Amino acid sequence: MNAIETKELTKRYKDLTAVDNLELEVRQGELFALLGVNGAGKTTTIKMLSGLTKPTAGDALLLGRSVVREPEAVKRLIAVSPQETAVAPKLSVAENLELMARISGADRSEAARRIDALCEQLSLDQVRRKAAGKLSGGWQRRLSIAMALVLEPKILFLDEPTLGLDVLARAELWELIRSLKGEMTVILTTHYMEEAEALSDRIGVMGKGRLTAVGTAEALKQRVGAATLEEAFIRLAKEAAK
Amino acid sequence: MKQTLLLSRRTAKELLRDPLTVIFGLGFPLVVLGLLSAIQANVPVPLFLPEKLTPGITVFGLSFMTLFSALLVSRDRCSALLLRLYTTPLRPAHYIFGYLLPMLPIALAQTALCYAFGLVLGLPWSVSLLPAVLLNLPAALVFISLGLLCGSLLNDKQVGGVCGALLTNLSAWLSGIWFDVGLVGGAFKTLAEILPFYHAVELQRAAYAGTLSGALPHLWIVLAWAAVLTAAAVWAFLRQMRKN
Secondary structure, three states: OOOOOEEEEEEEOOOOOEEEOOOHHHOOOEEEEEEOOOOOOEEEEEEEEOOOOOOOEEEEOOOOEOOOOOHHHHHOOOOEEOOOOOOOOEEEEHHHHHHHHHHHOOOHHHHHHHHHHHHHHHHHHHHOOEHHHOOOHHHHHHHHHHHHHHHOOEEEEEEOOOOOOHHHHHHHHHHHHHHEEOOEEEEEEOHHHHHHHHOOOEEEEEOOOOOEEEEOHHHHHHHOOOOOOOHHHHHHHHHHHO | OHHHHHHHHHHHHHHHHHHHHHHHHHHHHHHHHHHHHHHHHHHHHHHHHHHHHHHHHHHHHHHHHHHHHHHHHHHHOOHHHHHHHOOOOOOOOHHHHHHHHHHHHHHHHHHHHHHHHHHOOOOOOOOOHHHHHHHHHHHHHHHHHHHHHHHOOHHHHHHHHHHHHHHHHHHHHHHOOOOOOOOHHHHHHHHHHHHHHHHHHHHHHHHOOOHHHHHHHHHHHHHHHHHHHHHHHHHHHHHHHHHH
């Protein structure tokens, strides 16, 4: 069974078709990057897949569960780390993690177990008692991803996880994201081509609400005869815009 | 219920750990109460007698709950914390009660503290103090709902201007705490009598005085406003939730 399978997934806003009959398949355990220029339909696709907005037509199955007919079941399978840091600023790191774990249904001891494991895995122990709002941008991003991971999702959506971070903080987060490979399915949206190339198993390029190309970074480069992924992306994005 | 409690605990922690809550929510009303009591001691003004002023200040203090609740909701929206929570199996009622419920005991504690300080400053002790504190609940609901409404519609910068400056001043002027709205008369008095702020203050004064007949007409109006504003806050919250 695929982790994600969309069938003619469509979202229209009045005159605008943000996502147009999208057909996408993501395998279990895969790290799949979704690329596209602004307005290509990435965010709307993620919103439909994560139950934030209902499709106008079509459907998406997440591990066999329909986002249209079983949105509650889908929400129990996924976690989202939004583009913004999305933390409770006056709560400590541990309290933020506990909040999310308990919301997902974990009891106190199960939440404590998950928090201990995550703090160790993500090296959050040193800031565990610190208020989230007092952390640096890099640490807040790390916490933001941890808040998604503490839900123990089967499918994780990472929206621009390294946006605005310095080189060191970005490298640390890349390492963290790489460590998730195989443990869960990860859908990554990013504007950084080197990030998509370094982290993902396959890349999907969206344009005008449709998936215009899918493949490994190498396959996409070969397809358009480009030397770099950035060059390939620009050509594919221009093709999609025609 | 468990989910509501989890969110309520988080709301309470966010509020009580914010210096803004302590400074404006508790400190500022007490400072105003102290200053006006000092003025009253030197230049007696009937409106600033402890039994008139203290109940009024308890309502004035509640106006800061609007700012706190609006800021919390708008910040949660702008930081995408709410967006993150919308992807969990929580239901709309969990969010709304999660914000609303913990603010009510904080508002009551604020009212009790104002009365306690009033007693220190010369407010005569009365057995009506406890019912007076409890009868500030409808007014607390008015101010908190107004905050949830603004927080659902405005961003955090707009909230600072609208709730921090405009609403706090407007509710104070139209409340009859600082001057008799009857002395201004005309449209100002009519507006004050339509809005809940004046009635919230009169309700507190009557409750402290222990006159049920004096309190009831104001209580119904404040309760009606509380119902309308709570419904509006729920509508606005659900609307922004759908928009996300």
